[in-house]
Amino acid sequence: MSLVLTEEQELIQQAAAEFLKERAPIAHLRALRDEEDPTGFSRAIWKEMAELGWPGIPFAEDHGGAGLGMAELGVVLEECGRTLAPYPFLSTVVLAGGAVARGGSDAQKREILPGLCRGETLLALAFQETGRFDPWVIDSKAEKTGDGFCLSGRKTFVLEGHVADRLVVVARTSGASGEREGLTLFLVDPATDGCELTRSALIDSRYAARVSLSEVVVGRDAVLGEVDRGAEILDPVFDRATAALSAEMVGLASEAFERTIAYLKDREQFGVRIGSFQALKHRAAEMFCELQLAQAAVLDALRALDEDRPHAARIVSAAKARCSDAASLITCEGLQMHGGIGMTDEEDIGLFLKRAKAAELTLGDAAYHRDRFARLTGF
Amino acid sequence: MKDPGAASIEAFRSELVEWLRVSCPASLRPGAKPTEEDRAAWQQAFCARGFTTPTWPSEYGGGGLSKAEARVLAEEIPRVASWFPVASFFGTSMLGPVLLEFGNEEQKKEHLPKITRCEIQWCQGYSEPGAGSDLASLQTRAVRDGDHYLINGSKIWTTGANQADWIFCLTRTDPSAPKHDGISFILFDLHQPGVTISPIELISGASEFCQVFFEDVKAEARNLVGELNGGWTIAKRLLEHERAMLSGGTGRPSDSPRARKGPPPAPKSALAESARPHLGEAEGELADPVLRHRIAQWEMDALCFGLTLRRSGEQARAGQGPGPATSMFKLYASEMNKRRSELLMSVRGAAGLGWSGDDFEPLDLMETRGWLRSKGNSIEGGTSEVQLNVIAKRVLGLPD
Known part of the structure; x- marks a missing residue:
């Protein structure tokens, strides 16, 4: 598939850019943060996005979706990255929604996905238990009871868990922490006895939840997919989420880069515009190159997933590593080039730095993905 | 169909x-x-x-x-x-495209068929001892003398001049004009009195470059390409073609549908495989974790750079020239090649220190010479610093 956007993708991009500029510009993120909005985003705007069909992009038409692919979702996420729109695409649509679409029974999909596509049902994937991303380091246990399971354990960094109507909880039905085998996915209503959520505010003005599970009893019908074989659902879901997050990072890095270039052309010191200094020009040109590589890598990663290409995971890891490095370079250099004003809360460049760092450390940073890329390349 | x-x-x-x-x-x-x-x-x-x-x-x-x-x-x-x-790539990839764009009918009819038929080897007279990165300050003079120009001066880093028949040469035809406005692009025969060619030995021991001296050398006036004193435009255009070539093409997809059959092979890294015997392995992974990460970084960059070339090729409409984005390709390709050579030196340790003789494997000797030669990648065809300047100015529009 070509790395150039199709006509349909261009239309989605234009619609997304116009909508976000109008309804969710950076001022929107600031307002939510300053008002300490407990949700962290506007449910009304999320419904409007659903009317435009965005949350349903990757889901089958039978379940209320648009039946499109990651390439189309990536276009929307790139635009969200540009305005730092804090909407639950990663948590609800790609991570938890992806797990339901991939592992769920017909009944589970019919129950959950149409509401998700309408912007009514919010989901979160509760898997992570440690700071650094490592998908199989899971201690939470699910023990078989008479006609169901009893879940116990602690989850951290559950993106948008604070507002989720349903949690997809990953727990161990066999094996030991660190092992890929022996994991099972469960659909859990957060209101169930023994399930406690606390909201944590993150640097990027978004929320995640800590989830404490103490003897949470669920029925047999809460199992998503097959017992002990949750990794088979999670592997492709993490790849899709990693590519989607990378697309958002390309958007935020592009915007931070363009804002920095505009500043270099505008700001005067020593009687000249600072963009005329070669020390800054060369660094700006290097940022441009890194951004070009990140863009191409993300476009190909999204298409590799849509085509079910063998070894797609390898380009996904390359894309996340390149995006992590590029977004970090561009936001750090962008702040430096803004000088003192860049350190103030009033200037937006700091918001880009914060979101870039959160995205970098979500779903594995550059070092994690270099290691994975090397393994997938046989060394 | x-x-x-x-x-x-x-x-x-x-x-x-x-x-x-x-x-x-x-x-x-x-x-x-x-x-x-x-x-x-x-x-x-x-x-x-x-x-x-x-x-x-x-x-x-x-x-x-x-x-x-x-x-x-x-x-x-x-x-x-x-x-x-x-055919000689100086003819096919550099002079030819420029003659097609800027040459007159007579020049095209005269010179292009000889390139196609491999009859004439061309070389490029650009850099001078006093004009490297600041190419436009070149001093080789061309003075009109009847039907001819008389050429005096010297060119350096002229690849393959000792094998070449003709040269396309930047010369100063108006010393009083601002430096970019007094340059002309002239073609002339190297097999004539007054031409002296001396090979230059490089740090790698090889000598593919020459210095060329001109003393009252004759160039026919009809072989001046484009406008008199308008050579800088042609010179820049030709550099775009050169940079596109040095970065490995303008992004033709390598896997045509006809070539693709059966499941693709498991991905492999040539760099990692050449490192394996030197570094050892633990459960299939290269045993040195730091070098393993550096190799992974290089391989990922190579993969993403390839995709960037492909994307650019797909974006370019047929008939468009390579454009200023090629400066990024040349920059990145040379830095990638230097990093690869550095990694090969690190991986091999003292086995990479041999200069000559039977104590060392021929492949090791070749790679070490290659490491030395790679240092020139970011100097020839416009230094990496010049490429960064071009990106900053032409792509990003930063002020002078």
């Missing part, structure tokens, strides 16, 4: 396959041993169809093919022939 374009491509393919079957002598087939006689006949037939410059117009000796037809040609030739003539 989905569309008439595809149908005409397949018609071209059938015609070509038949022509190759008839024209390629038996001794040039894969596995056979070529005879000199057959080689000459094959070269003549191949060049007569303009296949060394397949996309040039046939009126100037080229193949007159579309880009799609040229891709078919590139696919089909190696199936039939173990060898085929390749």
Whole structure:
């Protein structure tokens, strides 16, 4: 598939850019943060996005979706990255929604996905238990009871868990922490006895939840997919989420880069515009190159997933590593080039730095993905 | 067949396959041993169809093919022939495209067919001892003298001048004008009195470069390309073609649908595999975690750079020149090659320190010379710093 956007993708991009500029510009993120909005985003705007069909992009038409692919979702996420729109695409649509679409029974999909596509049902994937991303380091246990399971354990960094109507909880039905085998996915209503959520505010003005599970009893019908074989659902879901997050990072890095270039052309010191200094020009040109590589890598990663290409995971890891490095370079250099004003809360460049760092450390940073890329390349 | 374009491509393919079957002598087939006689006949037939410059117009000796037809040609030739003539890249990739754009009819008719037929080897007279990165300060003079210009001065880093027949040369024709406005682009014969060519030995021990001296050398006035004193525009255009070439092309996808059959092989890294015997392994992973990460970083960058080239190629409309983005490609390709050579040195340790003799493996000696040679990648064809300046100015629009 070509790395150039199709006509349909261009239309989605234009619609997304116009909508976000109008309804969710950076001022929107600031307002939510300053008002300490407990949700962290506007449910009304999320419904409007659903009317435009965005949350349903990757889901089958039978379940209320648009039946499109990651390439189309990536276009929307790139635009969200540009305005730092804090909407639950990663948590609800790609991570938890992806797990339901991939592992769920017909009944589970019919129950959950149409509401998700309408912007009514919010989901979160509760898997992570440690700071650094490592998908199989899971201690939470699910023990078989008479006609169901009893879940116990602690989850951290559950993106948008604070507002989720349903949690997809990953727990161990066999094996030991660190092992890929022996994991099972469960659909859990957060209101169930023994399930406690606390909201944590993150640097990027978004929320995640800590989830404490103490003897949470669920029925047999809460199992998503097959017992002990949750990794088979999670592997492709993490790849899709990693590519989607990378697309958002390309958007935020592009915007931070363009804002920095505009500043270099505008700001005067020593009687000249600072963009005329070669020390800054060369660094700006290097940022441009890194951004070009990140863009191409993300476009190909999204298409590799849509085509079910063998070894797609390898380009996904390359894309996340390149995006992590590029977004970090561009936001750090962008702040430096803004000088003192860049350190103030009033200037937006700091918001880009914060979101870039959160995205970098979500779903594995550059070092994690270099290691994975090397393994997938046989060394 | 989905569309008439595809149908005409397949018609071209059938015609070509038949022509190759008839024209390629038996001794040039894969596995056979070529005879000199057959080689000459094959070269003549191949060049007569303009296949060394397949996309040039046939009126100037080229193949007159579309880009799609040229891709078919590139696919089909190696199936039939173990060898085929390749014209000098200074002619095909640098001078030729510039003559097609800026040359007059007489110049095109005179010079292009000789490039196609591999009759004339060209070299590039750009850098001078006092004009490297600041190319526009060049001092080699061309002074009009009747039908001729008299050339005096010196060029340096002239690749292959000692093998070349003609030179395309930047000369100063108006010393009183601002430096960019007094330069002309002139072609002349190197086989004449007053031309002295001295090879330059490099740190790698090789000497592919020369310094060339001109003392009252004659260039016919009709071989001045473009406007008098308008040579800088042509010089820059040619550099874009050079940079596109140095960065490994303008992004043609390598996997044509015809070539793709069966499941793709498991991805492998040549760099990691050459490191494996030196570093050892633990459970299949290279045992040195730091070098392993550096190799992974290099491989990822190479993969993403390849995708960037492909994307740029797909974005470019047919007929457009390579454009200023090629500065990024040259920059990145040279830095990538330097990093690869540095990694090969780190990986091999003292085994990479040999200069000559039987104590070292020939491959190790070659890679070490390659490491030294790679240092020039970010200097030749415009230094990396110049490329960064070009990106900052032309792509990002930063102020002077």
